[in-house]
Amino acid sequence: MRRIFLVICSLFLLCSGYALADGDLWDNYGDNNAYGQKPVTDEEFNSVVDKLKEKKYGKKKNKNIPKGESYRQSAETKFINDVDEDPPILSITLPLQADVNHVIPVGHYQIIGEKINGVPVIKLYQAHYLIAQLPACETLDDFDQKTINFVKLIQDEEDKVKIIFGNVDFNAYTILDVAKQPAPEE
Numbered sequence: 001m002r003r004i005f006l007v008i009c010s011l012f013l014l015c016s017g018y019a020l021a022d023g024d025l026w027d028n029y030g031d032n033n034a035y036g037q038k039p040v041t042d043e044e045f046n047s048v049v050d051k052l053k054e055k056k057y058g059k060k061k062n063k064n065i066p067k068g069e070s071y072r073q074s075a076e077t078k079f080i081n082d083v084d085e086d087p088p089i090l091s092i093t094l095p096l097q098a099d100v101n102h103v104i105p106v107g108h109y110q111i112i113g114e115k116i117n118g119v120p121v122i123k124l125y126q127a128h129y130l131i132a133q134l135p136a137c138e139t140l141d142d143f144d145q146k147t148i149n150f151v152k153l154i155q156d157e158e159d160k161v162k163i164i165f166g167n168v169d170f171n172a173y174t175i176l177d178v179a180k181q182p183a184p185e186e
Contacts, residue, residue, distance in 0.1 A: 088110070088149055088150060089108055089111070090108070090109050090124070090153060091107075091108050091153070092106055092108075092153060093106060094106065094179070095179035096177070096179060097178070098176065102132065104132050104176075104179075109131060110124075110126070111124060113167055120170055121135060121136060122134045122136045122165050122172060134174045134176070136173060137172060137173055138171070139171050140171065143173075145164075145166060148167065150166045151163065151166075159177060160175055160176065160177055161175070162175050
């Protein structure tokens with residue numbers, strides 16, 4: 001009986017040693033890294049999640065740029081291309097004499113500058129109607145304006161005003177007389 005007990009105990013001890021051996025498949029039960037996979041740290045996981053969020057919710061590209069054109073633009077040309085195309089608005093506070101028979105009344109005007117046959121012209125519009133077309137003098141002076149598109153009314157003398165205009169194509173000015181108003185009746 002003793003022998004049987006010793007044999008069973010020795011077999012039990014020998015078998016239990018193999019079950020606790022390192023490197024056995026059962027040691028890694030439930031562990032995903034068992035087959036040579038590299039474990040991922042929390043920092044690596046969070047960085048990948050952030051990159052995917054940026055890709056999904058990232059800054060939208062300007063779809064107006066044709067494919068292949070965006071790399072050809074420098075920072076300066078991109079800024080010029082993004083300038084507003086709306087004509088600037090000028091507020092005229094005095095009636096102005098455009099020519100002998102035409103007075104420009106007080107009001108707000110959209111200003112468009114063009115070169116017609118090489119001569120700069122400043123056009124004043126109200127609600128898509130051309131109110132006046134004024135010949136202008138082209139200049140390289142930007143009149144110390146901070147924007148590319150500008151228009152401004154400046155008092156030149158007591159009875160004269162200067163309209164200055166600038167856009168991407170050219171800068172110009174024109175000088176107009178203030179319209180003579182009849183003296184108020186007493």
